[in-house]
């Protein structure tokens with residue numbers, strides 16, 4: 141891989157050295173364990189029900205794997221085709237070898253238009269780059285607009301899960317955070333209910349959308365044939381970011397490309413089902429170039445920053461398969477380690493099985509030697525991956541490399557034994573025993589836990605599942621703990 | 624060497640010699656292959672699953688009255704912002720003197736109001752509506768209002784993504800797409816606080832489809 145003194149070497153700051161310590165702490169955190177339960181049981185069940193309704197799902201996964209492999213084998217050609225179409229549509233493409241270069245480009249684009257405020261929609265790549273602190277140093281105010289990202293931004297935390305960044309928090313914690321942060325907008329009343337919290341964030345952020353000079357989004361996919369970026373969200377914040385500000389910058393990894401719109405359709409069929417068991421996300425959007433002359437709205441400039449940051453090094457290596465990842469989060473939800481310790485223990489924006497492979501590739505194995513060990517090698521991640529990434533094998537490759545070079549500090553090495561121990565205590569069992577588990581046991585008596593694998597699709601049902609008596613699972617859980 | 628050349632150079636060097644995986648053909652699941660009445664029925668079912676409201680009307684002239692009725696159920700919402708699509712302007716608004724219409728489309732005017740737009744297509748695969756930007760259609764109309772009414776003709780329903788791309792390409796003029804293609808699957812929502820679904824995150828809290836014959 142790239143020599144360490146190369147100024148364009150991949151960069152990502154992580155605190156993965158502290159994984160074991162963080163993990164032990166996480167296991168004792170009752171609130172966190174409640175949040176993890178949602179992923180482990182709820183999201184996994186939703187996914188299974190969602191995909192059971194599409195008999196062709198297995199074939200679609202095979203095809204998705206093949207399409208991605210084809211793209212990776214011809215990555216340069218597709219990127220050039222994409223670039224050409226973006227330019228033909230009046231947009232610009234920028235290339236960044238690593239995080240510093242990407243941040244510099246984005247900083248320059250913001251400075252060129254004298255940007256004071258930026259509104260962002262959720263983008264894991266910009267988390268990877270640590271773009272926000274870079275822009276803030278330039279004196280720009282940055283507002284995350286995905287509700288979960290906004291909450292963790294206010295709390296100065298790292299995302300807990302790539303799909304649900306703030307699901308480790310209770311509504312009381314969110315309420316305290318908003319109360320403190322929103323005083324400056326003259327909102328001095330403390331709101332506590334979930335609906336009211338969402339409404340308050342909506343009101344505060346609506347003004348940010350209207351005033352922001354620049355909107356920054358990621359891109360779930362890039363379409364080579366049309367030069368479009370595809371955004372997949374549930375809240376609508378990405379579309380407001382891509383429409384209201386005068387300037388739109390999309391930041392994404394070079395591996396996100398698909399050849400045609402037909403191929404995009406395939407991935408749009410796989411992503412929401414793998415993430416949440418849904419037929420579709422709320423908003424699937426394609427953006428192609430800036431505002432056309434006759435369009436009543438849209439940004440005047442459309443810039444795409446293509447980030448390498450270690451990806452081209454993975455190409456052609458034993459880690460190439462990892463570049464097929466579409467960030468659905470299914471491998472996290474299925475993982476006995478992730479669902480025991482949560483995302484923050486990993487000390488990296490990428491957690492769970494996918495993070496255990498990505499993080500060492502981007503941050504260097506010396507900083508993330510613990511992560512490929514954080515596996516029971518149960519194979520669940522590979523089983524659920526929509527693009528069939530052989531995750532356990534890839535983690536094994538890292539372990540071999542790391543073992544050869546002895547990067548794991550002695551005394552911090554988590555043997556397989558430790559993870560077997562955790563995995564041997566399923567989340568449900570741990571919850572029921574460790575916290576008195578009145579609520580769970582009551583729920584089990586009512587039969588809802590047993591019914592889990594059988595309920596029929598959709599988020600509404602998910603809410604019902606967690607709310608047998610009108611509250612969320614966490615509320616039930618909290619009540620149980622206090623009673 | 625600049626970043627572009629260096630990255631592309633690296634990718635070219637790593638390109639596998641020969642035998643690139645072929646990806647000919649295309650895969651469409653059965654859920655995206657319905658036709659005729661079956662397709663319309665599946666659209667109804669999927670749109671309901673996405674929490675969209677649906678009124679079925681036999682004539683375009685019934686649209687203003689139906690919107691007035693639905694707004695009446697919601698409560699006070701005296702003004703309806705009507706998008707610039709010609710088929711909307713020609714509706715008999717004079718039939719509903721109680722409902723004021725506005726053509727204002729700027730961001731402050733659209734914020735939190737009730738609005739009506741047309742659409743480019745709708746998908747029976749998922750129940751989603753397809754809105755595309757053009758001179759008559761501001762993208763923000765699908766996001767800033769609280770109540771979004773969408774006029775959909777039955778003939779605009781397509782089986783799945785393949786049909787969406789075809790409709791979007793037609794609206795874009797040729798092989799290029801319009802600036803924005805928004806495939807909207809019901810009201811905006813978030814599950815970010817304690818994984819409890821709350822409607823009305825950043826976009827409309829209600830999406831109501833006016834499905835008209837023809």
Ligand code: SF4
Pocket residue numbers: 414464465466467468469470471472494521524525526527528529
């Ligand atoms: S590795 Fe596979 S399952 Fe995990 S996030 Fe990526 S695509 Fe999803």
